[in-house]
Amino acid sequence: MTAQASYSLPEGIVGLTGPVEKPAPGTLPLRGDLAHIALAKHYLAAHYVIPQLRNIGDAPAPLMLAMRDDAEVGATLDAGQEVEVLDCAGDWAWVACGPEGPSGYIRLGMLAASE
Template identity: 75%
Template sequence: MSEAANYNLPTGIVGLKGPVEKPAPGTLPLRGDLAHIALADHFLAAHYVIPHERHIGDADVVLKIAMRDDADDGATLAAGSKIELLDQAGDWFWVTVGPEGPSGYLRLGALAPDQ
């Protein structure tokens, strides 16, 4: 997998500065256990990830809000769109368009072959 765009990594001490409103599912690439590295200055997560660039395959894909086929639908991504891969569990991938989202889950078959 190729590395995604170079993001500004946090410098100094990253810490809580007060309450933060939790974003709606399917928006920012943020879960309790994992978040996009570009969000480290603003949101607390157990781990941060530098994403890997991938592309959607030959067909549009609807992101799922959870790793289930019957989960609510999120954003629709056009065929060939560049995405950032954040996590994998079985044949499910957690992806985002960028640090501002949208984010969601899709199955391995929705991705273009890794180059």
């Protein structure tokens, strides 16, 4: 079973009271369709995700800004580092290093096997 990150869920009505500046790609775990649950009180997204905890495998993993091997690398994650998986599509996982980021895409094969 995959471990789940623990965050307090927003209470009451969640809404925005004014314009919000869009963060730079690769920073906060926020896309137009999906966001980390910890960002629900500050950013509007169609869906919010409670992330699943996983670890990077035996080699460092480049954190890509898009789901492409030729995309810009936003950061490099250390071997064994814990990450929060927010979404999977094809061979890619959208991960974050917590609600403050960084966030980006890694190949699923870069994650350690789940226990």
